[in-house]
Amino acid sequence: MSFIDKAKIYVRSGNGGHGSLSFRREKFIEYGGPDGGNGGKGGDVIFKGNKSVNTLQKYRFNQHHYAKNGSGGSGKLKTGASGKDLILEVPCGTEIYNEDMTIKVSEILEDGQLYYFLRGGQGGKGNTHFKSASNRAPRKVQDGEIGQEVTVRLKLKLLADVGLVGMPNAGKSSILSVVTNATPKVADYPFTTLDPHIGMVQTLDQEFIMADIPGIIEEASLGKGLGHDFLAHVERCSILIHVLDCSEQNVMQNYEIIRNELKNYGKGIEEKLEIIVLNKTDIVDEKKMIDLKQAFENATKQKVFEISAATSYNLSSVTKYILELMRR
Ligand SMILES: Nc1nc2c(ncn2[C@@H]2O[C@H](COP(=O)(O)OP(=O)(O)OP(=O)(O)O)[C@@H](O)[C@H]2O)c(=O)[nH]1
Ligand SMILES: [Mg+2]
Known part of the structure; x- marks a missing residue:
């Protein structure tokens, strides 16, 4: 981006x-x-x-x-x-x-x-x-x-290293506002973010740029919602953070919908390194979180983090992991 x-x-x-x-x-x-x-x-x-x-x-x-x-x-x-x-x-x-x-x-x-x-x-x-x-x-x-x-x-x-993708309302902008200096609008309705935002994640010895783009929905590739043109902004990112709202019913299904849209977009986006971030743990019961994490680990073989953008829970593990990936 x-x-x-x-x-x-x-x-x-x-x-x-x-x-x-x-x-x-x-x-x-x-x-x-x-x-x-x-x-x-x-x-x-x-x-x-x-x-x-x-x-x-x-x-x-x-x-x-x-x-x-x-x-x-x-x-x-x-x-x-x-x-x-x-x-x-x-x-x-x-x-x-x-x-x-x-x-x-x-x-x-x-x-x-x-x-x-x-x-x-x-x-x-x-x-x-x-x-x-x-x-x-x-x-x-x-x-x-x-x-x-x-x-x-x-x-x-400015080129972003990491891009946040996910459905509307998943908490992408919330994450950006917690881990970077950016102040995107956060609100309780879909399509709050209309333009891409960018922020700097600063750690003691390194920094990277994170981008937040508008939410993607099913058939975005057919022009639904805000469409998937915004994915152009994450084409240059080396890592994608896939954000999921765990308080929803069909978390795995939502994940697959977005994966499918990434595939439809093409241009190598679906092959990028992906980190799965299960958000809103603060309002989801523990048992469901354990099951979700397990299910995602089994299904995707990717790194899965449970976080809460609202309480900042576990966000530092995500940034630490990104730094590790970037060093490799
Ligand atoms: N309880 C809880 N609420 C959260 C958390 N993260 C985000 N939210 C809420 O979820 C709503 C959507 O958050 P946003 O950050 O605007 O979501 P987004 O993914 O950027 O949404 P779009 O820009 O519409 O695609 C807001 O009301 C947030 O306050 C969380 O960890 N816990
Ligand atoms: Mg947003």
Whole structure:
């Protein structure tokens, strides 16, 4: 599943500081001469790849980013402080475009990769710089160079590793909202989810992307319900989590209906690694759960987990198992 994450931001490099107009003034020293220092350089705008940043989310809500201006020079030949650079951390895989998306300016692929995008303005020269044999006391100074301001668009393609499939109301969005940072709508009616959602599962040493798609029903391949076009979003996932509502009567039958739809869709989806997740254990009696688990293990030879998205019961075992599969 791939989602395009986008952001439009305005960035500006810092202005250079102004040169200083100053003369040396000390007791007993006449005509001390010019001692105005140069202005400091403005901060640069730099993009930096960061593998622990996964989305462009922070740029969607915060669009203006400025490097700091350089400080003015001062007397006693002091150069102004340089303005702080603006370092924009972006996920690896971020593409940087001009405003109308006609030119790809650069692409950040690796962790720590730097791209110097805008140079800060140079500091202006202080009057000391203009001293010459014919002008021993110049009053001339230079302004700092103005920074550059540019609008850029960022684009990032996110690929999901794991896709949630199942009937409407099975609890797919609930699972996504518990194990990831995503906040999909969860509600007590079928077809709550109308568009695919994506979230990041973060564990101590690894992370992966999970996608939630709308529920599938029998004959989805014939266009029933929301149809099965959404399965295109899980075509690229390496693992499917098949979610089942165990409070329903015909859990095994529901499983087979979805399997059949996956088969009808084709494109190798039915051959993907599948994890079976029996959800809503909190409202199903224990005996039924034991039987269901047994039945699924026998019938499918797949890994079966009993969970409750409502209480978070056993969800960490599922994510742990996914990480294990991904390492293999
Ligand atoms: N008791 C209980 N209710 C649950 C559990 N998981 C989900 N639900 C409820 O089941 C209903 C459906 O949950 P969703 O997460 O929206 O289901 P979905 O599979 O995303 O549904 P669609 O988007 O319509 O396909 C909601 O009312 C949830 O609160 C669970 O573990 N226990
Ligand atoms: Mg949903």
